[in-house]
Amino acid sequence: DGGITQSPKYLFRKEGQNVTLSCEQNLNHDAMYWYRQDPGQGLRLIYYSQIVNDFQKGDIAEGYSVSREKKESFPLTVTSAQKNPTAFYLCASSVLTSGANVLTFGAGSRLTVL
């Protein structure tokens, strides 16, 4: 079955540590996205990538980094510079066609800073 796999589902981090969240898709989608979700805040865009080896900052990129070395993979690193990293992180992908831009989401990763 095609889909998006995020791992780990739950992650605990000590202050000052970097952590990397994995996102893999086998949908052959061109674009991939990372969103952060906090209670009452909705989804906020961190980074997005439309093609391999290229990515753009979203609305809240500070303290985060990404890479897009393969079409299937778009890992997100939460660095120690992110002051409030506890949140639910969602990865998505979409196909850029002339018809539509349909988002498909992974199940999410919940990060808690101890």
Added chain:
Amino acid sequence: KQEVTQIPAALSVPEGENLVLNCSFTDSAIYNLQWFRQDPGKGLTSLLLIQSSQREQTSGRLNASLDKSSGRSTLYIAASQPGDSATYLCAASRRDDKIIFGKGTRLHILP
């Protein structure tokens, strides 16, 4: 800058009633609008997508409409069931651009 607003933030209705969820957007030059459902602690599941050239889409008991001139989309749920309880989010996208989400409406169907 595109802004997407969903009102109300929360809604409770008795089982069996028809209901409408609202989504408004500030930039009418959208490429498509997508409705999602999210259960607690889970990812988002796509419900319906309306392209800018369309006015509505239907799937089962769900019907979504789009009025670009007024900057509004609605999600109509017929004959609501307790299993419909979830948060519903809308997202507006421009071609080759980032996708902006509303904050969602938390729906609770009372048995």
